[in-house]
Amino acid sequence: MSRPEKAPPLRRRGEPMRRAVSEVVVRLLTDQGPEAVTMADVAAAAGVHESSLYRQFGTREKMIFEAATRYSDQALPAQPAGDDIADDLRSTMRALIEYLNTPQGAALVRLSAVPVSPEFDQERTAYWHRRLDRSADVVRHGVETGQLKADTDPTLVVDALAGPVLARLALFHEVMAMDDVMRLVDQVLRGITV
Amino acid sequence: MSRPEKAPPLRRRGEPMRRAVSEVVVRLLTDQGPEAVTMADVAAAAGVHESSLYRQFGTREKMIFEAATRYSDQALPAQPAGDDIADDLRSTMRALIEYLNTPQGAALVRLSAVPVSPEFDQERTAYWHRRLDRSADVVRHGVETGQLKADTDPTLVVDALAGPVLARLALFHEVMAMDDVMRLVDQVLRGITV
The missing domain is CATH 1.10.357.10 (Tetracycline Repressor, domain 2)
Structure with missing residues (x-):
């Protein structure tokens, strides 16, 4: 089984970045609850700049919403x-x-x-x-x-x-x-x- | 129309006190949201000591729960x-x-x-x-x-x-x-x- 190379931090953009961030958000949400989903912690765990999160998603709530809909559309087709x-x-x-x-x-x-x-x-x-x-x-x-x-x-x-x-x-x-x-x-x- | 005398603060006990407190809780909840329902604000608005609230209800959550069930049992019989x-x-x-x-x-x-x-x-x-x-x-x-x-x-x-x-x-x-x-x-x- 080949394992994809992890992209170097700050190089993930667009769709791959949004997908990686969404996975982090769902994991934090599930393991630690909504309060744990701060822009700082998500940025750190996803290996991106906090400013990129704001640029990509606008707000914390919109970021969580995208993560939630991505996950549920896939888990519950x-x-x-x-x-x-x-x-x-x-x-x-x-x-x-x-x-x-x-x-x-x-x-x-x-x-x-x-x-x-x-x-x-x-x-x-x-x-x-x-x-x-x-x-x-x-x-x-x-x-x-x-x-x-x-x-x-x-x-x-x-x-x-x-x-x-x-x-x-x-x-x-x-x-x-x-x-x-x-x-x-x-x-x-x-x-x-x- | 006769208007009942308001009992002097600290004299309301038991059922009349619980009823008065419940009314205050529902009002604060409805007007200002759950965060506004603090023990201090409820005590002040109901004219009772904060310590009486703890003695009567145990916790803030139980106080809110009693207020909610009292109200809904009456409003929706x-x-x-x-x-x-x-x-x-x-x-x-x-x-x-x-x-x-x-x-x-x-x-x-x-x-x-x-x-x-x-x-x-x-x-x-x-x-x-x-x-x-x-x-x-x-x-x-x-x-x-x-x-x-x-x-x-x-x-x-x-x-x-x-x-x-x-x-x-x-x-x-x-x-x-x-x-x-x-x-x-x-x-x-x-x-x-x-």
Whole structure:
């Protein structure tokens, strides 16, 4: 196995730099909590100048946001839609629960519970809506293939499935048991299956 | 209109003192945010000694928790179950949305997103579960009166209804639109109505 040479400090720019910084941010966040993610510590751990962080990301919050979305988009990719909507929804929800059971997943989702500024929060919420909308594609496919009732509201289905899981994580500080999630999927399906 | 005499400072003890302190805490929380709720400021505003606060409540977090539960139990009482489960669920959810649209309701619910300590968080989560279980009584009544399928899981129904609303508040910093909530109620009902 070849191991890529580590770029000399100050030579990493653009995408490689952003990726390296994002990895450091997620690690600090997960191991030590949000307070540990200071521009100085991230710069030191990533081998870049603090001024480069400001130039690349603008603010500490935007840097954390980019790290969080990079990580979660990769760790929790959109599930492909198959032939069986029940299977699709179960595997989507199983992936979410597995993600939230990792230290990274739980820490990154819970970041959104902390308000930053109205503009920033709006951008972060827009990201959430895009993600939920992507999950709704599985439901749309179920409608298009005639498995789900034609008047099914895909976004509302995703809300009913992901909402309880996210609320428990954010407010109760617990990950919903997989059994309960599967029963939730069944309950929701009962109302929308043809 | 008679106005009750304000008790002289240091004479308020027990229940009247706890009530007065709770009102001050909710006001400070709502107007100025959690950071503004210091023992010193609460003591001054409530006209009691700071040492009395520690004696009565133990910690700042427990004081805030008592204030939050007192307020929410009063502002959002359990809905009585009637003859029509659809009406019952709609009015339960309507009351929740109206509550979250008040500065107090949103601020108090969002307090739970901040972890305090494992022991404290556990106690707070137990309170949440008791509240959700109380809401599930409406669903249980619907099952007992034959309006809902016998195998309906009351807790899961409450999860599917309240979860999306609470997740949006905690993570998206927005209150779900009443129209969407009513459509959510309809969607959930479709799967469980006889």
